[in-house]
Structures are given as structure tokens and as C-alpha cells.
Amino acid sequence: MIYFNVPVKSLFVASSVLIAIGSTLAISVSTQATIPTIIAQTKPAPQTDAAKQQLLGQWQTKDPESGDLVTFIFAPEGKLFILFPAPEGAPESPPVALGIKYQINSTAKPGQIDLVFTEEESIKSIFEFTDKNQLRVELEGRKAGQSRPTAFSSEATVFEKVSQTTTLPANTQVIDLETEKKNAADNQLPRPQSEAKLYIGMMNKAQQVYYREQGKFATEFEETGLGTEPGSAYYTYRLASPGNEKESVMITAQAKDSKLPSYTGVVFVTKSNGKATTIATICETIKPSTSPPAMPTAPSSGSSEIKCPDGSRPIQ
Structure with a gap:
């Protein structure tokens, strides 16, 4: 488990996509002991320049239930920012983004992607670029420690590329999970x-x-x-x-x-x-x-x- 030292109402947004990701870190208390063993066997996945370049930029998907736009910003050096929608009733609030890491292996078919929250917790999934220049990622229901899926389901998340920029909006509050975990350890939480x-x-x-x-x-x-x-x-x-x-x-x-x-x-x-x-x-x-x-x-x-x-x- 990881402690986020930020306002709950700003961090946990109304989106089933993000709740699914958040659940990876919040649920399955009884399985925590097995996660480090599984993650420890994960080796950094190779990345090809062409796939890395195509992935860079801002990708959005609309949550089918809430209608919220969820933005993934793939930045250089394997950095990924998940930009949260403004809390309901407070559109003027400063943007909040979750900062994690990602690794890809585009030589595999389908391509492999790891969303790395901390050294002990990551999600193994698959991705592909479609003919319509969309990005499809198997995210729904994925949890840390699960084996990588081999095929896409009908629930796979489809992203549209909306910008080539890899920078965050001004005044964005970034929550870095590794930093938060280190702070918790330093404070002996x-x-x-x-x-x-x-x-x-x-x-x-x-x-x-x-x-x-x-x-x-x-x-x-x-x-x-x-x-x-x-x-x-x-x-x-x-x-x-x-x-x-x-x-x-x-x-x-x-x-x-x-x-x-x-x-x-x-x-x-x-x-x-x-x-x-x-x-x-x-x-x-x-x-x-x-x-x-x-x-x-x-x-x-x-x-x-x-x-x-x-x-x-x-x-x-």
C-alpha cells in the first residue's frame, strides 16, 4: 500500500478507468505479500525508438459511465502522467496528475506495456496502435501481480491522440508514488x-x-x-x-x-x-x-x- 499525502477529493477522480488503476494500489490487502515476489521477476522491457516516438504526447479517453475525459501524457525517459479531471463543483482547482513510469516492448505481438507505480507494484498489460491512429490498452480490471494478458478484450480502453506535447498544464500538482512512499518511510509511517x-x-x-x-x-x-x-x-x-x-x-x-x-x-x-x-x-x-x-x-x-x-x- 502507498499513502498519498494529497486531498482525497482531488486525487481520486470520478472515472472507472482511474478507479480500476487506483484499486490496484488500494485493494487486495491479503495478496500484498505475494506482489513483491512477482514484480521482482520483472525485467525492464526493451523499447524501440519508433514506438516510443509514436507514444509520446497526450492521449485521451472518455469514461463511458461518467463522461469524464481521462488524459495520459507519455513523456520522454519512460515517464507517464495521468491527468485528473477537475473535481466536480471546483473547475478552478489546480490540475492534479499522478506521475508513474512506463516500459514498452513493441517487438512482442501484441505490444507489451508495464505501468510502474513503484518498484514493488506495477501492472503488466498489452497495447497496440490501430489503423485510426488510436491507442488501445488492456486496462480494465488489471491489478498488480497479475500475469500479462495475451489478447485484447471487448473492455479494452481506446485512447485518441490529442496533442504531441509532453508537458503538463501550468500549476499542475504532481503526485509521484515513489517519492510519497519514500516520505512515508522517512517519517516512519x-x-x-x-x-x-x-x-x-x-x-x-x-x-x-x-x-x-x-x-x-x-x-x-x-x-x-x-x-x-x-x-x-x-x-x-x-x-x-x-x-x-x-x-x-x-x-x-x-x-x-x-x-x-x-x-x-x-x-x-x-x-x-x-x-x-x-x-x-x-x-x-x-x-x-x-x-x-x-x-x-x-x-x-x-x-x-x-x-x-x-x-x-x-x-x-
Whole structure:
């Protein structure tokens, strides 16, 4: 697991493509121990100059469910930036991009591509350039540690090239996963806490997506598209809709070890320019506790601040 020290509502965007990628890092807690062994066997894939040159630039695909445009910017030296759409209700927000690495082997048929999040976590997939100058990549449902697919499915993601530029928009906030992981290690952030924060962040965003599509929040883990209730050696996760499932939803991470803090994630429905939108946060107990924070306080009229209850603090 990797801890992102950025606002959850900005990072986890309303896109099934990005949720699928994010799920690679947030879910499958029970399989983490096997991932390093699999990734350790991966050797850098050779890259041909022609394929590298064709790949460079900005590629976009439209999420079929949300309609959001997802932008992949393939830059020189094997750098890939996934540019997130602006959060709903905040189009003026600075752009946010996830910075990772990529490797290709265009001599294989179909071509091979690795999306490298960290040294321990990457997605092995396949790609091809179509006759219409499109890029097709097998992304849907891919997870770190899975073997590489041998053929494209009907769910393969198709990108259109929109620009040759490999630079990011001005003022873009870049989240580099290797840097975030190193910072967490330097600060001696325990791995269990990283797990809880990331999973709750993903669940908050999945609930925002669900609300936009359904007009209410999901009451079961399966409804969010992030799988069943997660199993963890460190935390017990619970999903609840206090009061009204059309107004708020809460997920808690209750520590099983008294030396760890507990967490509560919450999503509220608010009004922005007369339009219903959602806002999320995560509260962490200030001291180690096996009791998650109580329900946070919803933002007051005209405010975007969610107040964590006494004994806890916001972590974003």
C-alpha cells in the first residue's frame, strides 16, 4: 500500500478507468505479500525508438459511465502522467496528475506495456496502435501481480491522440508514488496506517461517483465497485449511512491493535451554485485508539470545511 499525502477529493477522480488503476494500489490487502515476489521477476522491457516516438504526447479517453475525459501524457525517459479531471463543483482547482513510469516492448505481438507505480507494484498489460491512429490498452480490471494478458478484450480502453506535447498544464500538482512512499518511510509511517488511509480515500471517492450516478450513497461495499468488505490484519472496516443515505455516508477503520490510530471517512452532499455536489474527508484519532472517530460535522452553509470530532483531526 502507498499513502498519498494529497486531498482525497482531488486525487481520486470520478472515472472507472482511474478507479480500476487506483484499486490496484488500494485493494487486495491479503495478496500484498505475494506482489513483491512477482514484480521482482520483472525485467525492464526493451523499447524501440519508433514506438516510443509514436507514444509520446497526450492521449485521451472518455469514461463511458461518467463522461469524464481521462488524459495520459507519455513523456520522454519512460515517464507517464495521468491527468485528473477537475473535481466536480471546483473547475478552478489546480490540475492534479499522478506521475508513474512506463516500459514498452513493441517487438512482442501484441505490444507489451508495464505501468510502474513503484518498484514493488506495477501492472503488466498489452497495447497496440490501430489503423485510426488510436491507442488501445488492456486496462480494465488489471491489478498488480497479475500475469500479462495475451489478447485484447471487448473492455479494452481506446485512447485518441490529442496533442504531441509532453508537458503538463501550468500549476499542475504532481503526485509521484515513489517519492510519497519514500516520505512515508522517512517519517516512519507504519504500513497499517497507510493501508487504512488509502482504502478509506478510495471508498470516499467511489461513494462520490456512486452518488453522482444514483442520487444516493451505496450501503454495501459491493455496490461501490471496489469489491467486497476488505479483510485486513490491522483494521476492521465498516460502512454506514447515518440518518439519510441521500445526505451522507461514513466508512470507519477500527484498529485491531491498541497501538494504532483509527479512522473515519465521510462524504456529505452540499450545494454549490444551487447544484448538489459532494465533499469528503478523513478523520484520524489523535492518539492510538481502537474506537474510530464519531460522525464528523457537515459543512455549514457556504463552507467546504468538514469538522472532525473532538479527539481526532483531518489528515488531508
